[in-house]
Amino acid sequence: MSLHRINFHIAALVCSSFCTLASVQAQGLDQIRTGIDTRSKAIESKMLTWRRDFHQNPELGNRENRTGKIVAEHLKKLGLDVKTGVAYTGVVAVLKGGKPGPVVALRADMDALPVSEQVNLPFASKARSTYNGQEVGVMHACGHDAHTAMLMAVAEILSEMKSDIRGSVKFIFQPAEEGAPEGEEGGAELMIKQGALENPVPDAIFGLHVFAGVETSKITFRPGPTMAAVDYLKIIIKGRQTHGAKPWAGIDPIVVSSQVVMGLQTIESRQVDVTKEPSIITIGSMHGGVRNNIIPDSVEMTGTIRSYDDEMQEQMHSRIKQTSEYIAKASGASADVRIRKQYPATVNDEKLTALMSPTLQRVAGEANVRNAQKQTGAEDFSFYQKKIPGMFFFLGITPKENLATAASNHSPQFYIDEPGLIVGVRALVNLVFDYAALGKTAQAAGGTK
Secondary structure, eight states: OOHHHHHHHHHHHHHHHHHHHHHHHHHHHHHHHHHHHHHHHHHHHHHHHHHHHHHHSOOOTTOOHHHHHHHHHHHHHTTOEEEEEETTTEEEEEEEOSEEEEEEEEEEEOOOBSOOOOOOOTTOOOOEEEETTEEEEOBOOSSHHHHHHHHHHHHHHHHHTGGGOEEEEEEEEESOTTOOOTTOOOHHHHHHHTTTTOSSOOSEEEEEEEEEEEETTOEEEOSEEEEOEEEEEEEEEEOBOEETTOGGGSBOHHHHHHHHHHHHHHIIIIISOTTTOOOEEEEEEEEOOSSTTEEOSEEEEEEEEEESOHHHHHHHHHHHHHHHHHHHHHTTOEEEEEEEEEEOOEEEOHHHHHHHHHHHHHHHOGGGEEEOOOBSSOOTTHHHHHHSOEEEEEEEEEOGGGTTTOOOTTSTTOOOOGGGHHHHHHHHHHHHHHHHHHHHHHHHTTOOO
16 A cells, blocks of 8 residues: 555544544433433522522522522532632532533622512512612612522532533522622622632633513623623712802802813814724712702712723823813812722623533524624623623523613513523523634634633
């Protein structure tokens, strides 16, 4: 046999071996996917029981003691390595798979909102609590009860399929996504400070959010900037108090504040590049004065800043300060501008999103997955994405016939159409297996990092 024929024969054998291996792997993956679907159907009723219990017993940020205890007990029963008390009430658990591979993190938030529920459900919340010194109703008006229950179901499914998992799965049950009480730290930022992304360090992290106004069971996502960065804004305009009948005898901070509010709107329309990313500056409160015929000494305004680009964010901060101070100075007043960064922009890693989008299309059906619009709301999942590649997507929970009238997230009438939740469970489980199969290949070709 000639050397050419020997080389050709060897190449044919190598090709045949790889094809056989690929075929075996494909068959194995098909069996895994079938197992995921079977287990998802079996656990659905249990997941809904958890969700309804959490909904009926909501807890505010950094106070999720009951919720965290239920989560931890469940994960311990599954045999996971569980750490409690992270960022006050958070739970972090690790499931080690039966085969070597990457570390995938999955995150769910657990906190409720200071909202009094107006939905007529047998498991509606009647809870009351204290929020920043005020007595309030408490409701899962953003769906975190569903997120927690879904991730508990995901953990149970994956623990039953442990021997098939390549690598490890880290489960992050996080408190205070909606923000910590005044004077406290909390949320994803504190989870990270206290080691949620260490020992082991995840290669990637996935999270989802139920979303009103998107049809039940449909999934939306986008690569790159997805949700806005959010900053807290306070401006104190200091004038000089005088009689309302003699405004020239003082400096009117109410008029100056009105000019500042209007001036701030020119930052978005005239001072930053609107073709790059959208932005928002909103003044949500203005307080000053105690009587109709007294011009007060000062006015306090508070507001929110939304942006998607770090450079634009810094530019807006500078221009807000400059605009406020110069307008005030022109009238003889002064402006004390205070800006506190809260959450960075939620930015989906583009390579990771491209890699895993076929998984979501397969799980929900290609026709049921579409590109999401940018959301001006914020999510502290963004802190994880600052550390490791992350992908965040939205799960529809509104019946088709109610799309035009559905109450939004954070409304006292927020409603979850529960049949959509099992799609979220299947999506997260499939992302774990598919990333383990594809992630290493992607990293070798340029990586998701």
